[in-house]
Amino acid sequence: MPVPSLSASHERLIAALNPALRALALRGVLRNYKKNSVIINEGELGESLFVLLQGKVKVFATDENGREITYGTIDSGDYFGEMSLDGGPRSASVITLDSAVCSVIGRAAVRDHLAEEPEFALDLVAQVIRRARSATETARQMALLDVYGRVIAALESAEGPGKPDAPVMLQQITHQAIASRVGASREMVSRLLKDLEKGGYIELGVKKITLLKKLPARW
Numbered sequence: 230m231p232v233p234s235l236s237a238s239h240e241r242l243i244a245a246l247n248p249a250l251r252a253l254a255l256r257g258v259l260r261n262y263k264k265n266s267v268i269i270n271e272g273e274l275g276e277s278l279f280v281l282l283q284g285k286v287k288v289f290a291t292d293e294n295g296r297e298i299t300y301g302t303i304d305s306g307d308y309f310g311e312m313s314l315d316g317g318p319r320s321a322s323v324i325t326l327d328s329a330v331c332s333v334i335g336r337a338a339v340r341d342h343l344a345e346e347p348e349f350a351l352d353l354v355a356q357v358i359r360r361a362r363s364a365t366e367t368a369r370q371m372a373l374l375d376v377y378g379r380v381i382a383a384l385e386s387a388e389g390p391g392k393p394d395a396p397v398m399l400q401q402i403t404h405q406a407i408a409s410r411v412g413a414s415r416e417m418v419s420r421l422l423k424d425l426e427k428g429g430y431i432e433l434g435v436k437k438i439t440l441l442k443k444l445p446a447r448w
Contacts, residue, residue, distance in 0.1 A: 242282035242330060246306060249349045253308075253342045254280040257332035262325045269323040275313035276336040281305050284329025289409065290321045299409040300367060302326065311353060312360070314339060371412055377448045379411035380421055384431075384440060396432075397440040424448065 243254050257280065262268060268279065271290055281303055288300040288309065300321055303309050313319050314336055334342075343350045370379050384399065384407075404422065408415040425431045425444065432439040 239282070239330070242305075243332070246280070246282070249346050249352065250280060250306075250308065252346060253278075253334060253339070253349065254282065254332035256338040256342055257334035260331050260333055262329045262331065264325055264327050266325045266329075267322060268325065268329075268331065269310060269319050269321070271320065271322040272318050274316065275310060275319045276316055277310055278308055278314060278334045278336075278339050279310045279323075280308045280332040280334065282330040282332060285326045286323050286329060287326055288321050288323050296412065297409045298367070298371075298412045299406070300364060305329075308356075311357060376411060376413045376417055377421055378446075379413070380407060380418060381444045381446075383407055383410050384438065384444065396442075399438045399440070401436055402438055403436055421448065 239259055243251055246254055259282075262284070268286065269275065283305050285305070286303050286309065288303065289297050290300070291297045303323075309323060310319075316336070343353070370382055374382065404419045405415045407422075408418040411418070422431065422433060422438070425448075426433050428445075430440070430442055430444050432441060
């Protein structure tokens with residue numbers, strides 16, 4: 230579906246999407262966002278879905294004291310904002326981690342797309358289930374694990390535990406990012422990581438952590 234008003238760079242971004250998501254993105258309005266731009270504010274009413282054509286965003290929530298909990302990140306080629314297609318309030322905030330381009334699709338256009346592309350309806354349901362399951366797991370960890378247990382779960386969730394003969398390097402990860410994910414202060418996370426480094430379990434670098442061996446269940 231050619232769209233003459235699109236620039237060549239935007240056409241390339243849309244062409245990189247899978248066919249069903251490409252058709253959805255073409256129904257929306259393209260918007261550019263600078264790094265650290267808040268796209269969605271928690272609690273606001275929302276009727277739009279966002280297809281992320283370029284960049285990376287973080288999904289998070291804050292409490293009245295400003296403490297932040299990170300639910301996860303979303304990369305280009307995916308979409309977000311589907312939880313508010315019922316017209317209800319947004320359940321989380323979304324901020325860009327670098328410059329981003331989104332196609333913003335209103336609820337009526339999403340409804341038309343679902344009618345014409347029923348297979349995408351199944352994908353949408355699966356997406357909602359995956360993200361609800363992830364949020365449930367985050368809530369479970371916050372309720373049942375202490376800070377150390379949550380830190381270990383965060384470090385091992387993406388790549389698995391390190392082994393002496395096969396260390397695992399986690400790139401672009403900071404103490405603050407871990408703290409936001411586990412709902413703790415950066416100072417507490419830093420102390421735990423320093424202790425693990427002294428114990429020979431990890432190696433700390435600039436925005437990277439290398440898992441040298443399986444982390445102890447308790448500390």
